[in-house]
Amino acid sequence: MHSASSRFDRPATPSARSARPEWTRLAAAGVAALAFAFGTLTPAAASAAPLIVAHRGGTGDTPENTVQAFTNALQNGAQALWMTVQVTRDGVPVMYRPADLSALTDGRGKLADIDYADVHRLNAGYAFSRKDTSGQTVFPYRDHPLPIPTLREALAAVPANVPVLLDMKQTPAAPLVEAVIKVLDETNAWSRVRLYSTEAEATDRLRTRRPQAQLFESRDTTRNRLVAVALAGRCDAPPAPGTWAGIELHRQVEVVEHFTLGEGISKVVANWWTPAAVQCFKSRGDVHLVAFGVETPQDFEAASQLGFDAVMTDSPARLRAALANQAPSASK
Template sequence: MPETRQIIPLLLAAAFISGCSSLPATGPDAGQPPLIVAHRGGAADFPENTLLAIDNALRNQVDMLWLTVQLSRDGVPVLYRPADLSANTGQSGTVSEKTLAQLQQLNAGWNFKHTAADGQVSFPYRAQALPIPSLQQALAAIPENVPVILDMKALPAGPQAQAVAQLLERLHAWNRVLIYSTDASYQQAFAQYPKARLFESRDGTRDRLAGVALAHDCAAPPAPGTWVAFEYRRPVQLVETFTLGEARSKVDARLWTPAAVDCFQSAGKVGMLAIGVNSAEDYRAAACLKMDAVLVDSPRAMRDVKQRLERPLRCN
């Protein structure tokens, strides 16, 4: 890990993970830009959820890692996102149909494309096999002071939650991770593990953001110390129902607004993560909103964006 890694953002992230009741100030008011979180290890730079992606994200000085978890047939948590293995590898089927040994014979970089400046497309990792790593292998490769967000994929939630919990308990790694899922059943599945630190359910975050945007109403904010996550930009459909049917309006919604941020913070400090921030414009906007972290696809590109952010930050 580079010795030039900034210490203050890491201490801030570690404080959020540990659930400290007294958190340091965050965002532009504290002179710190939003933390950089590598989405699937940095899916735009290297094959997603691989040890190669993780290593390069760390080299690009990310503050946190976001990794996607599924369960193998023999009950081992592994890093893989799509529903079918054919999306990233040269084989088909699901993760749950294969054992860890079988999964690690596959090449998770098989379909990763590289487009050269002249427009030529190549598949650089077809000659360099990148196995699907287990979660244990990934945690062993990540320094303990770099927080990890585990995005739970696949259902049912119960067996996967149990397998992940048993691994984290055995590795004494609960304090290193936050648990996220778009499926609310994972909230229930992890509720039986007191050491588990969960993001607020996506439904809860979306409902509150929509309430602020459309009804100008702030529903009960999350408990202090909670983390929340939602896209910075999100295509949505507004559906109106009436006697003769319904009508729909498509909107490129930006639900993170100053009013939304004030709502989320109204009961105490909440960690806010904006998903899908991949440009200098959006990163600056997230900093002006005082978001705590942003989820990025290219740690390589966003490292430079973060370093070039003007100080002090001037927001309209």
């Protein structure tokens, strides 16, 4: 795991976080995000609240993974951007999440089977909807289409001091990894991008091809460690200092028990990020934790108390507004 310092690098100090009013901690986080680049953060921001990461640029606010989404997310108070990348048939990495284009656009077919020239003509906002003042569902971007941006265009549209968390969302991994490497090499963007994938093949290949790549540990590793703490009370092989890990703050999971005549399945919402889990992850030194799926002030405060470095949300606009509404009562 790459262990270079980053602008999220700060010691976990839950007591310092809880001692300050919410609005003060948010202000500190905002100052830190604006003042420092991805590779550096001074100890002055050590007790700041978690940074707010816009999931796919804020999929609840704007058509996801578009340049407009990334721009709006920053205007709505996001301090880092989560982007999803796939590669077209002719090797161009573009910002898109589902495998099939019909899920979000006016096109159809797997993105990996289509050339960039055809992808570029599609409307990335075609399926985006919201309720109007009368409660009717409207599709505001069907008459105002948004293109699917390339990775190069997305990076160019975002200030260089804004951290980018890049989710590689395609198999087989090799074509996508090689296309991403080419763009990050040519744009000299390795220091501002941290890479994630649910497919270990992608991050393993990146680690081999570009040792300077800043990577999250695999999702399997993070999940297995959380399960061991929750079910067995064990802290097996805590991560090395400098490791980055991310998974949902709450997650619906199935516990499967195998026995002679079959199996039993228990479904549960796992609240697996406990103080014991965080202590396990950080027991060998400073480890950077990102909580996915944080949509409420209560979850934001829980992540802050636990010592998370960042939280990922679908709507920075809604989360910021909710936190601001809580600020007056928090300061009394």
